[in-house]
Amino acid sequence: xxxxxxxxxxxxxxxxxxxxxxxxxxxxxxxxxxxxxxxxxxxxxxxxxxxxxxxxxxxxxxxxxxxxxxxxxxxxxxxxxxxxxxxxxxxxxxxxxxxxxxxxxxxxxxxxxxxxxxxxxxxxxxxxxxxxxxxxxxxxxxxxxxxxxxxxxxxxxxxxxxxxxxxxxxxxxxxxxxxxxxxxxxxxxxxxxxxxxxxxxxxxxxxxxxxxxxxxxxxxxxxxxxxxxxxxxxxxxxxxxxxxxxxxxxxxxxxxxxxxxxxxxxxxxxxxxxxxxxxxxxxxxxxxxxxxxxxxxxxxxxxxxxxxxxxxxxxxxxxxxxxxxxxx
Amino acid sequence: xxxxxxxxxxxxxxxxxxxxxxxxxxxxxxxxxxxxxxxxxxxxxxxxxxxxxxxxxxxxxxxxxxxxxxxxxxxxxxxxxxxxxxxxxxxxxxxxxxxxxxxxxxxxxxxxxxxxxxxxxxxxxxxxxxxxxxxxxxxxxxxxxxxxxxxxxxxxxxxxxxxxxxxxxxxxxxxxxxxxxxxxxxxxxxxxxxxxxxxxxxxxxxxxxxxxxxxxxxxxxxxxxxxxxxxxxxxxxxxxxxxxxxxxxxxxxxxxxxxxxxxxxxxxxxxxxxxxxxxxxxxxxxxxxxxxxxxxxxxxxxxxxxxxxxxxxxxxxxxxxxxxxxxxxxxxxxxxxxxxxxxxxxxxxxxxxxxxxxxxxxxxxxxxxxxxxxxxxxxxxxxxxxxxxxxxxxxxxxxxxxxxxxxxxxxxxxxxxxxxxxxxxxxxxxxxxxxxxxxxxxxxxxxxxxxxxxxxxxxxxxxxxxxxxxxxxxxxxxxxxxxxxxxxxxxxxxxxxxxxxxxxxxxxxxxxxxxxxxxxxxxxxxxxx
Numbered sequence: 001x002x003x004x005x006x007x008x009x010x011x012x013x014x015x016x017x018x019x020x021x022x023x024x025x026x027x028x029x030x031x032x033x034x035x036x037x038x039x040x041x042x043x044x045x046x047x048x049x050x051x052x053x054x055x056x057x058x059x060x061x062x063x064x065x066x067x068x069x070x071x072x073x074x075x076x077x078x079x080x081x082x083x084x085x086x087x088x089x090x091x092x093x094x095x096x097x098x099x100x101x102x103x104x105x106x107x108x109x110x111x112x113x114x115x116x117x118x119x120x121x122x123x124x125x126x127x128x129x130x131x132x133x134x135x136x137x138x139x140x141x142x143x144x145x146x147x148x149x150x151x152x153x154x155x156x157x158x159x160x161x162x163x164x165x166x167x168x169x170x171x172x173x174x175x176x177x178x179x180x181x182x183x184x185x186x187x188x189x190x191x192x193x194x195x196x197x198x199x200x201x202x203x204x205x206x207x208x209x210x211x212x213x214x215x216x217x218x219x220x221x222x223x224x225x226x227x228x229x230x231x232x233x234x235x236x237x238x239x240x241x242x243x244x245x246x247x248x249x250x251x252x253x254x255x256x257x258x259x260x261x262x263x264x265x266x267x268x269x270x271x272x273x274x275x276x277x278x279x280x281x282x283x284x285x286x287x288x289x290x291x292x293x294x295x296x297x298x299x300x301x302x303x304x305x306x307x308x309x310x311x312x313x314x315x316x317x318x319x320x321x322x323x324x325x326x327x328x
Numbered sequence: 329x330x331x332x333x334x335x336x337x338x339x340x341x342x343x344x345x346x347x348x349x350x351x352x353x354x355x356x357x358x359x360x361x362x363x364x365x366x367x368x369x370x371x372x373x374x375x376x377x378x379x380x381x382x383x384x385x386x387x388x389x390x391x392x393x394x395x396x397x398x399x400x401x402x403x404x405x406x407x408x409x410x411x412x413x414x415x416x417x418x419x420x421x422x423x424x425x426x427x428x429x430x431x432x433x434x435x436x437x438x439x440x441x442x443x444x445x446x447x448x449x450x451x452x453x454x455x456x457x458x459x460x461x462x463x464x465x466x467x468x469x470x471x472x473x474x475x476x477x478x479x480x481x482x483x484x485x486x487x488x489x490x491x492x493x494x495x496x497x498x499x500x501x502x503x504x505x506x507x508x509x510x511x512x513x514x515x516x517x518x519x520x521x522x523x524x525x526x527x528x529x530x531x532x533x534x535x536x537x538x539x540x541x542x543x544x545x546x547x548x549x550x551x552x553x554x555x556x557x558x559x560x561x562x563x564x565x566x567x568x569x570x571x572x573x574x575x576x577x578x579x580x581x582x583x584x585x586x587x588x589x590x591x592x593x594x595x596x597x598x599x600x601x602x603x604x605x606x607x608x609x610x611x612x613x614x615x616x617x618x619x620x621x622x623x624x625x626x627x628x629x630x631x632x633x634x635x636x637x638x639x640x641x642x643x644x645x646x647x648x649x650x651x652x653x654x655x656x657x658x659x660x661x662x663x664x665x666x667x668x669x670x671x672x673x674x675x676x677x678x679x680x681x682x683x684x685x686x687x688x689x690x691x692x693x694x695x696x697x698x699x700x701x702x703x704x705x706x707x708x709x710x711x712x713x714x715x716x717x718x719x720x721x722x723x724x725x726x727x728x729x730x731x732x733x734x735x736x737x738x739x740x741x742x743x744x745x746x747x748x749x750x751x752x753x754x755x756x757x758x759x760x761x762x763x764x765x766x767x768x769x770x771x772x773x774x775x776x777x778x779x780x781x782x783x784x785x786x787x788x789x790x791x792x793x794x795x796x797x798x799x800x801x802x803x804x805x806x807x808x809x810x811x812x813x814x815x816x817x818x819x820x821x822x823x824x825x826x827x828x829x830x831x832x833x834x835x836x837x838x839x840x841x842x843x844x845x846x847x848x849x850x851x852x853x854x855x856x857x
Contacts (some may be wrong), residue, residue, distance in 0.1 A: 009466055078366040086848065136575065136603070137437025137548065173470035195670050221578040221603075254437060258369030258552025260580035267712040280368075281436065286554040309467075 004203060022108050044194050064184065067102070074289035074326070077259050079239050080296055081262040084109060107323050115318035117305050119317065121247045122212075127159075127205045129238050129245040130215045132278070133231060133268055136253035138220030139280040141250050142168065144216050145177035146314035152181060157209035160185040161201030163194040163234065164218035184208060189273030194218065194230060195237045202241040215246075235272040246260070250303060265298045277305030279317070280319035283308045286327065339346035348629055349386050354401075358383055361405060363497055368620045370583035371556040372851050374590045382408055409617035413586055417595040420455070421541045421569070427505040429538050433531055433566060434546030435558055436519030439574035441471060443546050443600055444516040446608035447572075448697035450598075451512055452484065462501040463488035464534065467518035467527070475516055478649045485510065494518065500587060502538050505829040507582035516538070517797070528565050535566055542569045544597065550577045555584035556591045563592040574600035576609065585611075641665065654750055656711040656743065657764075660703045698731060702739055705729040714740055 064085050069138035088105060124127040132146070134140050141164075148158045160178050164170035165188045175264035178185035188197030188203050192264055217234065219228035238245045251274045253261055268274050279288045281301050289300050302317040344477055349427045365375045385404050422428050429448070434440045448459040461479050463486060465471035467648055473490050479486035485508055487501040498515050505513045517534060520527040535543065545562050547555060561570060571588050578598050580735055596611040645662060648654045703711060707727035717725075717740060719733075 002690070070364060073372050073553045075554070078363045083848070135550070135578070137439055139437060157794075167474070169470045169473035172473045176470060223578050246449065254548075254550075255546070256435065256554045256558075257550050258580070258583070260365055260369070260550045260578065261552075263579060264550075284435070285557045286552070290552060314567065326473060 025110075036290050042104070054219070059088070064089055067106075069291065074287035076289040077293040079276070080289075080293045084263065089316045095289060097105075107326075108118055109327070110292070110323045111319050112197075113267075115300070118276070118301050118317050118319070120303065122180075123242070123244070124161070127202075127213050127242065127245075128247045129202065129205075129215065129242060130248045130250060131215045131217065131234065131238070131246045131272065132250050132252060133272065133274075134219060135166075135221055135264055138252045138254040138257075139306060140252045141173050141177070141216055142309075143250075143278050143280060143304070143314060144174065144214050145181065146213055146311055147304070148177070148183055149311055150314070151183055151212050152183065157208070158183045159201065159205040159208060159210040159213045161198055161213060161215040162187045163201070163215050165190055165192045165194050165197065165198045166218040170218065175196055178273060184210070186191060195233050198234050198237050202238060206241075212300060221262045228271040231268075232269045246272075248276065249274045250276050250278050251300070252280055253294075253324060255279050255282045255289075255290075256284060256286035259290065259293065262293050262297055265294045265300055267299055269300065274300055276301050278302075278304040278306065279304035283313070312327075330626065335660060349389055349401075350635050351383075351387060354383055354386050357401060365583060365680045367587075368581035368583035368622075369552050369555070369587075371549075371553050373586035373593075374556070374587050374767060377590070378408065378412070379647075397544070404622045406614075406617045406621060407585065409585075409620060410614045413589050413596065414613035415595070416610065417570075418597055420451075420597075427502065427511050427513050427541075428457075429502060429515065429533060429540040430565075431515045431517065431518055431540035431543045432572075433562060433568075434519060434542060434548055436468075436550070438519065438546045438548040438551075439600060440477070440519060440546045441465065441474050441516050442573055442603065442605075443574055443608070444514050445482060446605050447544075447555060447598070448484050448512075449482050449516055450606050450608050452482075457512040457516055459484055459512040460501065460505050462498055462513060463484045463513045464494040464497045464501075465516055465518040466497075467520075468496055470515075471518070479603070494530055494756065495537050498534045499537045510761055515586040525793075526563075532565055533620065543567060543590070544570050544572050545588070545594075546574060548571045548585060549582040549599075550578060550580040551571050554589045555802065559588040559591045563594070568592055568594045570595050570597040571602065572598045573611065575603045575617075576600060578813055582616060582621065583620055585616050586620065643732070654747065656703050656706065656709070656714055660700065660711070660744075663700060698729075698735065698737060702731055702736055714743060 001055055032170070067088065068081045068085045071084060072078060077152050084106060087109060088102065091105060092101070102255050132140050132147075144160065148160060151158050158181075159175060162174045162185060163169040164174075171187050171190065175185060175187065186201035188194065188200075188271060194217065199212060201215065215234070215238075217231065218227070220231070222228065226322070235246065235249075251265060251268045253264070257264070265274065265277070277291065277294070277300050279291060282288055284306055288305075296302055302322075304314055304316050305322065306314045360599070361382065362375055362379050365378065366372065370378070379404055383396075385408065386401060389400075389404075418618050420430070432444055445462055448461055451457040451459050457695040461475055461484055462476045465475075476486050476488070478484075487497070487508075488503065489497050489500060492500065494517065501515070504514055515534065515538065517531055518527060520531070531767075545559065545568050547559065551558075559571075560646075571583055571594055573588075573593070573596055576582055587592075589596055596613075598608050599611050599616075601607045601609055604711060641661070645654070645658060648658055666758065705725045706717075710721065710725075717736075722733050722736045722740075725731075728737050729736075780841050
């Protein structure tokens with residue numbers, strides 16, 4: 001269903017309209033469709049790449065440097081950007097070069113990098129457990145609400161667990177969503193032990209025979225050893241109750257984050273093996289290029305992208321579409 | 329990163345003592361600086377400008393006889409960074425009549441609401457103000473609730489009014505502040521993605537209606553290249569007066585500080601260094617420069633040590649170390665002192681060159697506990713003269729401390745290495761190398777007006793013995809392999825790590841780069857074939 005909507009709406013946005021975001025106001029994406037929102041968000045990179053790769057330009061060091069600059073400004077990081085440019089340089093060394101070749105070449109490389117399995121893993125029977133983690137302020141709770149809504153629309157029963165017992169009012173935020181979405185939520189006391197909330201939530205989900213249990217964890221900086229250990233503990237509690245769980249561990253990543261995202265991903269992956277990333281806030285001017293160094297260095301695929309504040313603005317990640325939006 | 333930079337430059341201009349730095353001999357280093365800054369998330373246009381500036385400054389200067397060329401260059405880089413991010417300016421423009429109004433703006437998730445709470449606390453406790461927090465974030469579910477909880481925790485009033493638009497809420501709060509006995513109003517606005525014209529308009533309206541004295545932009549230190557875009561747009565829409573940088577308690581290098589300062593020209597006022605409400609500090613450009621370069625925060629460490637350590641005991645220890653009569657009892661005491669400074673990890677993270685590698689090291693406080701147990705199971709005589717520890721004594725100690733004999737032996741082996749290092753230090757000292765060893769107080773004074781290379785030198789020398797028996801392994805410019813101290817002793821004693829102390833040695837950055845290069849050329853070959 002979501003796909004049909006994407007395709008249908010995407011067509012309207014043929015001409016690039018970078019400023020179009022303004023008119024959408026509070027709910028970007030509603031009018032233009034999620035893909036359009038993504039395109040709008042990524043429009044600056046796109047325009048720049050288009051501008052510097054005009055037809056007939058020679059592939060010289062100057063041009064390569066400009067391409068590298070665009071990639072760096074999209075948060076690809078100096079190493080990944082340099083590597084891509086090296087590949088471009090090698091591939092076209094001594095050949096006549098035209099812009100029509102450069103873009104597909106880079107696109108192909110990037111899709112290749114992204115081309116990992118982005119499907120979600122569910123339990124063969126019984127409750128599937130999804131854990132959502134990340135540093136503070138990346139949009140974990142909102143992403144959970146969006147995922148829960150999609151699951152509900154797909155006909156799955158959902159239970160939410162508010163295991164963020166640290167931040168003031170975090171539980172209330174998820175609580176508001178659970179009321180809006182009319183799904184069951186298990187909450188703990190503020191300052192209580194998150195692992196015990198998770199324990200209760202797993203029992204509740206099993207009792208209700210829910211299809212999916214989504215666990216919201218407190219935002220934590222990856223350098224906080226105590227909090228990262230707590231995350232590992234949550235993992236152990238889940239595993240004990242349901243062997244093979246959690247089925248998905250999604251790390252939410254703010255698209256505006258720079259190279260520190262790589263260290264973040266490494267740390268979370270070490271605490272609780274991450275199965276995929278959720279890249280949020282792509283509707284700003286940030287491009288989220290940091291997913292490439294993360295892929296290079298940690299090997300985590302992206303599973304969802306968030307392109308707006310509206311409840312429907314979270315979509316499943318599709319490598320081609322993402323890369324197309326970066327370039328076309 | 330920093331060690332790489334320093335070494336690299338030393339390699340290149342090492343032979344140039346007393347000669348001038350020229351275009352050709354800085355080229356390579358400049359490239360490294362560019363990369364270092366990009367890795368630290370400084371925005372590309374800012375990097376370009378900066379690199380140009382450093383180059384101009386370095387060109388034509390002389391590498392002074394007796395000064396390490398790499399350190400000379402790093403000093404230029406660090407000074408320029410400090411210069412550009414400064415000056416220090418944590419003051420707030422207080423209104424003479426009526427309440428002072430501070431508007432907080434920023435992107436979603438940058439930490440605005442928490443920062444509002446921290447700022448309120450800071451102003452009340454340090455500046456003797458009576459703040460009122462205003463919940464004007466009607467966008468995020470439960471944002472008002474969050475601020476209310478913060479207010480309750482801090483015992484600071486929170487203003488909110490259901491049914492009104494954000495500009496109306498703010499306007500009314502300002503009007504009612506005086507009546508509530510408040511002289512400072514802090515407006516917590518909704519987080520926004522800056523392309524969102526409607527919310528941006530709302531923010532402008534808040535500013536128009538309340539005429540704030542200060543408008544602070546809250547910026548997440550982990551932000552990447554986009555930091556410049558958002559800062560520029562906020563600065564164009566609102567007349568910003570300052571910046572608060574948050575989430576610096578993580579390991580982000582915080583290059584966005586330089587970007588935001590360069591783009592807006594507005595001072596960075598405060599930094600957030602933890603989720604707890606007392607974790608707001610005035611911004612120090614010099615420390616930030618060190619952080620961006622991966623130099624560690626030596627000044628803070630020295631301040632901390634000054635604050636918490638027993639000075640007399642330290643002086644005595646230092647003397648003992650220098651005379652190489654430091655025994656296990658002293659070591660035990662030293663551990664006790666060390667614990668006062670916080671976790672080992674925090675501490676080592678502040679040392680230059682070690683910060684980035686801390687992730688892998690993980691010297692747990694458990695290790696310290698274990699060492700303590702072992703030493704405490706020894707007799708006084710054994711502590712004083714570890715050499716008498718034969719097998720049967722070791723067995724007894726292992727039983728007493730609940731450790732294995734191997735662990736006891738490892739500890740003794742490492743202690744012995746440490747003693748050897750001290751022996752060397754003693755010889756050094758006799759050779760006059762430690763002439764300027766002056767103890768902590770003097771150290772600190774020295775540090776304040778010191779340049780980068782002097783600090784580094786200081787760390788390698790004076791402070792290594794003055795604060796704690798540490799320092800050496802990864803210090804830049806020391807011409808030692810930059811291997812992280814893998815064992816506690818290694819790190820403490822300035823000794824390259826004992827082989828398998830806590831396992832996993834990490835390949836140096838150079839080795840990684842070499843490997844990558846090999847891989848690349850291999851791939852290249854494959855493609856051609």
